[in-house]
Amino acid sequence: MNPRIEVVALDCLMLRLFDEIAEANMPWMLAASERLRGAFGEQLIDLVPSYTTLMVHYDLTALSPSQARELIAEALIDLSPNAQAAGQCHVLPVWYDLSVGPELDLLAERSGLAVAEVIRRHSAREYQVFALGFAPGFAFMGLVEEILAAPRLSTPRKKVAAGSVGIAERQTAAYPVVSPGGWNLIGRTPAKLFDRNRDGYSLMQPGDTVRFEAVSHAEFVNLGGDDTPLEALA
């Protein structure tokens, strides 16, 4: 870890902790988040974590830029990784099927694996939630096995169904709501990923871990999943 504090805006500072995406960053990121929330208290407007950075947006009527910078520096003194405070582990049921995950074939072809093996491998790992972004509740997770990695579609889809599970490079994610998107789709989860009436709103939070569990079409529908094929949405 090599922490640096950078200016990003009049009332925002970027704490850069790492230079590479890695699962091992997470205990440090969580520890730093906790320290920063404590240090800024009411003067924190937003703390935006990403893979290697934490953006601190503070109340500029309460703190000068130099005071904010000092608060961050002090918060990092004797920082130690927060391993046991790792977040919740979620199990997301997924119906892996070509009708809702048309790139299953493509990933099988690229990897030389059978479709069933692609599914088995995607659902075998426990993934870290690195960051949320793109849309409310959209969690960037990883890392998927190298052999399953695939670049984003060259032409993004105009409409991706809510719950769609996809892969881009070595990351995986599920779309909380219908949106445009360029990830390789492999299945669909019935889980409600963002709910304005739920405490905390988003099912997944940065630092949580996620495992995907393959379910049958019947289970998927039972859990409230919408099995409308992707083409029917276009």
Place this chain on the structure above:
Amino acid sequence: MSRLTIEASTPLCLLQDAGRFGVRHLGVTQGGAADWCSMSWANWLLGNNLDATVIEITLGGFAVVAAEDCLLALAGADLGAQIDGQPLAPWRSFKLGKGQKLLFTQPLLGARAYLAAPGGFEAPKVLGSSATVVREEFGGLDGMGLPLAKGAALSYRGESLLLREVPLALRPDLQSNAPLDLVLGAQIGQFSGQSLFDVFNTAWSLDSRADRMGIRLLGSALHYQGQPMISEGIPLGAVQVPPDGQPIVLLNDRQTIGGYPRLGALTPLALARLAQRLPGDKVRFTPVMQERAWQDHIHYLQSYL
């Protein structure tokens, strides 16, 4: 209680407040009035909290009819407002009598007008704010992110008897050609020398591709020479440079994280001015130190006291 009925609207007429905070780590955008200075003045005129819910009217095409006598306030762009055909200039509170119609026709000066009501317009708070974000389906009259629509009723609960104007000396100058203050960001040194020269010494033209997520600027192509970036938090006003070299200034409804290199971020005051410019207008940038910009900002906030 319903006090105003919307007779005409467009997808660019939205309920807004200061925005949605404390949820950006969940991927929820900030939202809120694009010209926060004018929103604040509209509320100031009525003695409201400066962040009370207002109507942001972009470019015009909006009309309301009063169901009873109202006292309202208008600040920001001059969108050719009329009360029953009589011109109404911004930067003042005014009476709208029962049955009278307030109409916004077309932009005469600036892009966004803010209409305030005593105590703020009634709207549910979704994740702490009534700010309308159409893409995320948050805020607005029903909380589901819809723009204001013809036929809808607007209500408010406050009282105000303040008939007044924003003093001339305090009104934002929407015609000002002063350069926009840019707080330099961490990647600034990784743009080519020619690019740095061009950023601060040439004019940038507002593209028609502009919305509440961002405003594209057209000019010399800028060259970033650094490593590709890993996505990170994006502040309000960030000036990012995608591979085509044409900068995009990110506004209130921007995505929460992103991976394009940035020149820095406009100050909130500069961003409010940019939000009043129209496609084809030209702007310039000037670099400013964070500490200096902060002092200017704190000084400006005192004008609302």
